[in-house]
Amino acid sequence: MNFPGARLLARVVFALVAVAAVVVAMVGCSSSESSGNTADSAKVGGCLDGIKGATVDVQAGSVDCSSDKAVYKIAQTADKKGACSTDYTEAGVAGGSAFLCLVPNFKQGSCYSENPASGFKPVACGAAEATFRVVKRVDGEADELLCGQDADSFRLIAAAPKATYCLAKPKA
Structure with missing residues (x-):
């Protein structure tokens, strides 16, 4: 037996459930992004x-x-x-x-390893993976002439915050 309006009621209920599901999904996604x-x-x-x-x-x-x-x-x-x-x-x-x-x-006196895939990592200066030691750090200036003779290379940051890192081979 068919009741008049039963299909309309079923459609309205289905539409409300679908809208509620979409709202819950959107709120869940946005809260996971903002807390991430x-x-x-x-x-x-x-x-x-x-x-x-x-x-x-x-x-x-x-x-x-x-x-x-x-x-x-x-x-x-x-x-x-x-x-x-x-x-x-x-x-x-x-x-x-x-x-x-x-x-x-970088910290003055510390050693680091450099890996293209994982960037820089602090390591012991005697470690096999150590690639350089920071012999001098100068904040606020980007000038390789600030490095002394104990440095064999340098890394300059000319954009803010400016810095000069004077580097040498790690000590074994």
Whole structure:
């Protein structure tokens, strides 16, 4: 037996359920993005302990800038790839569409390994993977002439924040 209007009622109920499902899905996606690793959670001037390939896990990687583990400092954030100065290491934020413009935060007297896939990592100066030692760090200036004879190479950051890193072979 068919009741008049039963099909209309079923359609209305189905439409309401579908709209509710779409709203729940949209709210769930936006809240997971905002609580995830976005450039909003990365503050310019903050430091990170490293990168993995071309991405950064901001939540997991944030460290105090005075820490020996703080290898990168956030100089800028960007909305698109390629917006960073050539002095910066550009890394996408894991789980988002933002990009961080990073500068080294090397400590004077410390040694680091450099890997094209994973960036810089602090290591013991006697370690086999050590590729350089920072013999002098000068903040606020980008000038290789500030390096003395004990340095055999240098790394300059001419964009803000300016810095000069005088480098040498790690001690065995």
